[in-house]
Amino acid sequence: MKETIYTIPVNEAFDDLSECPFCYMVKKLEDEGVEYALGAAMMEPDYRVLSNEKGYCNKHFGMLFKKPNKLSLALVMDTHFDELRKKLSEVSKSSRQYADTKHGFFKREKQDPIQNAKKSIDQCNRSCIICEKVDDTIERYIRVFFGLWENDNEFRRKVETSKGFCLPHFSKLLDGAKKYLGSSKYAEFCKMICEKEEAELERVHNDVHNFTLKFDYRNHSSKWGTEKDGPVRGVEKIAGYIIKDNK
Ligand SMILES: [Zn+2]
Ligand SMILES: [Zn+2]
Incomplete structure (x- = not known):
């Protein structure tokens, strides 16, 4: 496959x-995105414009905040606040306008200026420059995944012996299969991946269940097995990876 730049990370x-x-x-891309945002991006005017406009989601602000470089974070926020305050001042202006006008007028027109002006704040609350980049790259990786799955037997074996996927990515793979595979390959892939996911979900479920049994006094002296980290793997299987404090 030609796109080595993408096949290597997928493999x-x-x-x-x-x-x-x-x-x-995703974790690798997020770590790189956070490093970049507080490092090289500080000198990239184009990135700064986007960062000021879109900002970051709660998760990625959290990751930025965990980095020791608080000066870079403050510089990133300093110019982002300028943009946010501009948007807020528009809402504020609209609210004054609304207060000064007969309210019935706006109701009739269905043009509440406060709700209209706040849309730019809503948009900013939803946008994150790291999320956008990660989503974009993962979509490419999904396309590469199907190219490899169709053409590379070694890769197909890796998929079949993997531990399956978290449920959000499992669902994304079914979407990707519909998009990137022809109908007979689509059927073959979906059957394989569903059987795999069922078995892997059962494995993790068993670990979670056995973890609960360890708290029964009758099992207290038995040794911990794979259920020891059952809770964290259970969360990650259901919802995707989470940031652990000890990492
Ligand atoms: Zn984000
Ligand atoms: Zn996942």
Whole structure:
């Protein structure tokens, strides 16, 4: 396959044997995105314009905040606040306008200026420059995944011996299969991946269940097995990877 720049990270993720290879890719992209935002991006005017306009979601602000470089974070926020305050002042202006006008007028017109002006704040609350980049790259990785699955037997074996996927990425793969595979390959892939996911979900469920049994006094002296980290793998299987404090 020609797109080595994308096939390498996809292959690497499947070599890691985590609960979800796509979460492994997401984590790597997020870590790189956070490093970049507080490092090289500080000198990239185009990135700064986007960062000021779109900002970051709660998760990625959290990751930025965990980095020791608080000066970079403050510089990023300093110019982002300028944009946010401009948007807020528009809402504020509209609210004054509304207060000064007969309210019935706006009701009749269905043109409440406060609700209209706040749309730019809503948009900013929903946007995140790291999320956008990660989503875009993961979509490319999904396309590469299907190219590899169709043409590379070694890769197909890796998929079949993987630990399956978190449920959000499992669902994304079914979407991707519809998009990128012809109908007979689509049927073959969906059958394989559904059987795989059922078995892997059962495995993690068993670990979670056995974890609960360890708290029964009758099992207290038995040794911990794979259920030891059942809760974290359960969360990651259901919802995707989470940031753990000890990492
Ligand atoms: Zn995942
Ligand atoms: Zn984000």
